[in-house]
Structures are given as C-alpha cells and as structure tokens.
Amino acid sequence: MNNWIEIGSVTDIPVLGARIVRRGSANIAVFRTSDDTIYALENKCAHKQGPLSEGIVHGCRVTCPLHNWVFDMQTGEALGADEGKVPTYPVEVRDGQIFLSLESAGNTSEPMAANG
Amino acid sequence: MKERLVVIGNGMAGMKVVEELLAQAPDMYDITVFGDEPYGNYNRILLSPVLAGEKTIDDIMLNDIAWYNENNITLHSGCKVDYIDRLAKTVSTNDGAKTPYDRLLLATGSKPFILPVPGHELKGVIGFRDIYDVENMLETSKAFKKAVVIGGGLLGLEAANGLALNGMDVTVVHLMDTLMERQLDFTAGAMLRKSLEEKGLNFITEGSTEAILGEDRVTGIKLKDGQEIEADIVVMAIGIKPNIELAQKVGIYCERGVVVDDTMLTYDPNIYAVGECAQHRGIAYGLVAPLFDQARVCANHLVHKAYLAYRGSVTSTKLKVTGVDLFSAGNFSGGEGREEIVLKDANSGVYKKLVLNDNKIEGAVLYGDTGDGAWYFQLMRDGTDVSDIRNTLLFGQAHLGDAGHGGSNVMALPNDAEICGCNGVCKGDIVDAISAKKLFTLDDVRAHTKASSSCGSCTGLVEQLLANVLGGDYSAAPAEKPMCGCTHYPHDVVRTAIVDQNLKTIPAVMKYLDWENADGCASCRPALNYYLICAWPGEYEDDSQSRFINERVHGNIQRDGTYSIIPRMWGGVTTAKELRAIADVTDKFNIREVTVTGGQRIALFGIEKKDLPAIWADLGKAGFVSGHAYGKALRTVKTCVGSTWCRFGTQDSTGLGIKIEELTWASWTPHKFKFAVSGCPRNCAEATIKDFGVVCVDSGYELHIGGNGGVKVRVTDLLCKVDTEEEVMEFSGAFMQLYREEAWYLERTAPWVERVGLSSIKARIVDDAENRLALFERFQHGQKFAQIDPWKERAEGESHKQEFTPLMETA
C-alpha cells in the first residue's frame, strides 16, 4: 500500500458534507456520511465536470450541484437514468484520522467507519 | 411473539396495505393472506386491455408468488375464508383449517351484480370481474360468434369493445336511452354511441332484459318488448355490490358495505376493512384511487402511529377503449345548488361539462378532447376557487396565463417534440419508457428519463403524457403527490405534521413520518429545511448541509465551478462610494466580469470560492450586505425613479421600494421572490410580471400579485388598491407570509396563486383585516431572526472557515 497520505481528521469534514484535497489543478472531494463513513472521489462530475464536493450528500450518494446527477460514492457510478463514472480513491480511517491513497484512482475504495 | 395480521382478499386494496406495512414496519407483523383467486395480486383495472389483446396476464401482475415468499408472507391462494370466530380470533377456510389473528383486515372487494332473471344461472352468463371471466370470454370467442353485454356503462363498454376485438358480434343492451347516462347527457351519449358503432358494436337502448334463454348453455336473451337476441355468451355489467357476505355472516355491522370509521376500523376493534367492500361515510367506492388513500391510513393505524385520518376521496375515470377519449371525475350529475357549464361541438366530436358548486369544480366530463382532464381534476382536488377564470375555464389550461404547466393536448405533438428542455428529452422517449418500463408516477418518469427533473416547468406535460399513455391506470396513482421518492406524504401533510407534532429538526420529521431513506435526498432535505425555518423562527437551527450549494455558500455557482455574487443595492439606488468599493474589489481580486442584472444590481463573476470571505469583508466595509441573488428568498425590489425625477411620476416609487426592501430582505421563501414598484401606470419597473408589484397612481397604490417573467410569462392579478405606504408595507409582508406558509417548496407565486385561487388569497388578505395583521406580525417576527447578513458572518467568523478552505493541499 503505497502513497497513503494523512489528510486530516474525520471531524474536519462536516457531517453530510465534503472538503477538497487540492492536488495541483486537480481536486479530490472527500465526503463524510451521516454514519461517519469517508469516501473520496475525483471532484469532477461525469456529466459536465460539476464540483461534486458542493453537492448534497445522502446515504452513500451525492447529488451534483449543477444538474442533479446522483452518484454512488462507493463505486463512483451514476445512478438512475444517467450513465457515467467518476474515479474513486481508496481511503482509510485510523483513530479518527483520514488516510488517502493517491494511487489506483478508478478502483473501488473500501470505506471504513471512523471509529472502526 | 410478533402480532399476527390476517388479510382476507388478495386484491389491490389488501396488498396495498401490506406493501405499506412492509415499508413502514417490516418486522411488526406475521402476515397471512387468503385469496379466493389462484394467483398473486394483479392489477384488476387492466383486465380490459387484456381482453382487448393489448396486454397479457403477465403484464398486469403486481405481486407475483415469489414476492410473498421474499417478504415472509404466508399466502393461501385459491383459498376462501368462510368463517371468522371473533371471540376466539380465528378465521377458518372451507377445509376446516383455522388460523389465529390479532388483527384482521377485510379486503374482499365486490361482486358483479347479476340480474336475477330466469336463466341467469345458465352456462355462459358471466360478470366481468376477474381473470377467470376474461379467460372465459377469450375461450368463448374462439368457438362462438355472438355476444350480448347487458349494461352500457364504463365496464360494459370496455367488455363489449374487447369482445368485438376478438371477432365477436356484440350487442350492448342498455336500460336507459343514453349510454353512460350517469356521466353523459343525451347529445354526448349519442356522440359516444356513434363512434362505438363505427367500431362495429350494436346497441339496443331502453332495452329491459326479461329472461335469459337456453337449456344448458345460454342461447340468447329476451327483452320485455318481446325482442329476442341470439347470444353464445352474456356478460352482465350493470353494477357491482360490495362483497360483505362473510362480514354479515359473522355479525360485523354492514350497510351497503362493511361500515368503517375514519381510521378504516369496523365496528369490531380488531378488524379493519379497506377497498370496495368498505363503506366510509356512506360511500362504497368502486375505483382504485381511494384504495391508495385508505390503505395509507389503515397501515398508519396498524403500525400504531395513528395520526392519519381518511376523509373520503375525489375520483376520476377514463374509458379504456382505444381511440375513444372519455374522462369523468367527481360528481358530474349536477343537482341542487350546482351549476353546469357545457361546451358541445358535435361536428368535431367534442363535449365538455363542468359541474360547479360554490365556485369550485365538483365534477367534470370530457369527451373527445380529454387533454385538460388532469388539470380539472387537480383544480377539483385542490378545491381551487375558479370564479376568476370561469369564463375561459372550458377552453382549457392553454387559455390561461398559465405558469409553466404546459399547453394542452400533448398527444398531438410529434414524437420528436422536445418535452423537457433542460434535459433534452423528447416525447417519444417518455412514451416508450412509460409503456416499456411500466412507469406509473411522475417520479418514475423522472427517474427513468430525467424528464421534468430539473426546472420542473414541463411537469404538466409529462403528467398529461402519463395520463394519456396509461389511460385509466393513471387514475390509480395516489390522489396526492408525495414530496419526493423518500416519502409517501405530500407537502401539505408534512408541513402540518411539523407544526402539529412540534417537529423541530430534519431527523425528527423523517423519523416521525417514516422517511424511506435515512438522510432523505437532494430534493426533500432543502424542502424540509425551509419548512422548519418557516415554522420555527428563532428556534430552528438552519442546516447548511441541507441547503443547495448556492444558499450554503451565499453566492451563485457557475458552470466552471467559480462563483458570482451580487451585493444588495436597496431599491436599485447606489452611490459613488459603493461603486468605488466594487471597482476596488474587482481590481484587487482579479474579478473576471462585471455585469448589470435585470433586477438593477451589479454582479461580479468568476470568483474562486476561497476568495469569497475576503471580498465580502471589503464590500462590507463600504456598507454592502448580501443581495441573496442565490437564494429561494427575497431577491430584489426593482423601482423606477418615480416622482422625484420623472415628469409622470405620481408617488415616490424609489423611496417606497427601498422601504419594502428593508422590510423584506433576507426572508427565506419557498422559491425566489421579486418585488417591483412603478411610479405610474407606464410601469417602467415591470411590476406586473413580479411576484408582488406595486403600481403607483394619483390616488394611491395598486397591488398586483403572482406575476412571473421566467420560463412562462404570467401577468399578475390585481389584489386590491390601497391608500398609504404603510398599507403597502402591511399587505406586502402579509402576502409574503401567506406564500411562505402555504406554498410548497419550489412553487413560485404564480402556480401557487393558480392552485389556491385568487379569491382565496383576497379573502385572507384583503377582506380579513385581522388575519392580514396576524400574517404581517408573523412575518415581522420571522424577520427578526432572518435579517442577519450572511456575508458579514462569513467574512468575520471562524465558524464557517471549513466551508471556504481546502482540507489540504498536496503536490
């Protein structure tokens, strides 16, 4: 497991919200669900690049703020009638700290509970 | 041990209750279902299209046998309950087996009424009620030629049409002189008869059946006037009677049906009844729509929530004969105190009748052109006062200054006509999806095609498509539209529950009303957040994660992910100092574009999110506050220069506009809200396409409401005229508050005014001074907590820092 970086603590992200990790010009959106699961996705909607970090989070889904596409944050797949996929990044939570792997983007992340 | 629920009757009503239970409390009951018919649960309505060869039995199954297994429901199909021991609380079947219950649900439906004339028991004399009957008709049509249908109502005509399509020679015998005499008058009945005759059906009206002829199998019927008609099959479709045999046998109080109260409970406290067998407030319904409402209430009580009451349903039906358009709804037979408005055009085959009572639509019959059926039905269910639109009512919705509900007769459009402009969905896509994927509700269509899922202005068109493609099936959709896919409850029920049950957080609302998804979705969370803000000013803490991004960040997100902001310029008036401050931030932060908006404000475009707080700090120093151009909130008060400068001006429209803006700014509303004040009737501020427009005249102020300059332009309605500025303020605040408390989230004032009716708004604001004052006071109370500049909070405070800074920057 290479390239894991510590990006902050779970409480740095609002419940049902997101923060971004800036990486040059690209951004990764890191989400926190109501049960404190953390997901990381590229911050670019598969439709027209809308910033997913600004969407409304519900369950393990996020709704894009621009035209309401809904994505499953675990798989990055668009749900419902829309088709598309957003790359995901593996994340891990240890002692309340979030670790993000910058490699293997596109693979499905295995989320872990914050206190797990 | 779990409580045991036994359901008698495996039909549409009984299973609707079970589905509701599974959704709300899947583990609460051990459920056993008895069904006389040897199938799962199917959509009885669609037997007509099955008979007509347009659908198959498989197409119409709602819950197949596997579904019962998956949900741990014990199903005894092909098994009739013939006794209920109410003391021992068991039911028994004809094989003697007993099943105990804690609660029992009667959902035994109804039976076709069979004329008790000689010969009615002969082979080949049937009703039209279940799969057995349909199969019987289909079999007969293969071997025989001649059919008689007794009864020229909806059901009879559907049976006759189906039999004819199967190659039979069909005669309909009807007792009255007009087909469907309950719905149609003589002329319209004749129009219907003519088009059915063109399809090959024969009619005998004023024909009274005296006997059915035949030895073993039916060979014909004999009428009172001596006429004999040959028949190999006789279908009786003269009416239905609630199936209360079992209930009566065991002494449960029945009249026409099993009598239930508003909670669907019978006189036995452990036994409920729903569907066609139940009689509520004197009515035993014969249609599906009421079942949905009844089932919802019944389930609510079965899970011990007990806050819903059934108060009866308004119903509508369509004749499901392809090529013949007939729609009827409500009480269409007129009567004491009712007025009828009728439009008849025999040449083009159009007949429309509306029955009004106390200025509200109580019934509608449409023949030939049914495009506006859904609209009339909506007006009827909403109890809209139609006195203001009465003279154009019959011409349909397209003749109103309509507010984004779409034009009429969508079926006349070509398949490649674009219905949803936002998502580029064409009519053909929607129609295909509805038939291929068995879509049933607006939400289904939204989920599968995206149509009407963005701005919503095509909702009316999509609903019309649904109504037309599904025919009578659409009337099976629940009477009230749920807020979103997360709940069964419509906006009004949710709002009432929030207030009555003292629900003060989003989770509390969701818990109390059994939300289906734990965190709701992007459509209900912002709505709930707004309803709570409106209901509990000062108490409810705004949930920023339930706000759309624009309202959370207090700027407008643009397509490239940057933001635009619009500082408030009271009444559209600015100063050198303000302009200088805007120029300075533009330079300092490299703002990419500065434009002047349609609402007389200046907008700054292309701002990075992280720069927002610093820009607000600078703007704040010059005295600017947020312009709320991003919110479902008061946007702007547009003014003209009025009597201060203009030679036509009658009043100080600019000054008044500023006062109104000071009163109303920062108020959250169901959708955006715009004011304008014009200094004279030349109306340079375009006040008559605003949510609230003031037009100054020599003698005072005209107040106009419900205008819209957006997707669909709608000109305002005149609310009233007042004399003083103080009155203008009071009326403005009261109107805004009424809108805030009553409109559904994302409903603009224009459709809201059309939904509740101008008269009802006038009654509460103009005629009732006490109510107006109370509304105005509630508005001012709310404003105490709302009028805090969100930009200032964010420019200064640490509390919002997370929102504007990245979690981390890496290489």
Ligand SMILES: Cc1cc2nc3c(=O)[nH]c(=O)nc-3n(C[C@H](O)[C@H](O)[C@H](O)COP(=O)(O)OP(=O)(O)OC[C@H]3O[C@@H](n4cnc5c(N)ncnc54)[C@H](O)[C@@H]3O)c2cc1C
């Ligand atoms: C051909 C046709 C077309 C229709 N078209 C429309 C339409 O366009 N629009 C509309 O709104 N409505 C329409 N209806 C009416 C609609 O189908 C009914 O209102 C609805 O099905 C009633 O549901 P229910 O559950 O009350 O009764 P049912 O669906 O009749 O279910 C009752 C079930 O209980 C069973 N049962 C009865 N007694 C016992 C017992 N003792 N033990 C075990 N099982 C028992 C019966 O066998 C039956 O399966 C139509 C009906 C028919 C027949």
Ligand code: SF4
């Ligand atoms: S509306 Fe009347 S008062 Fe106002 S600018 Fe126009 S002409 Fe002048």
Ligand code: SF4
């Ligand atoms: S009309 Fe409004 S929504 Fe449409 S492009 Fe222009 S600004 Fe955007």
Ligand code: FES
């Ligand atoms: S950019 Fe995300 S839905 Fe259009």
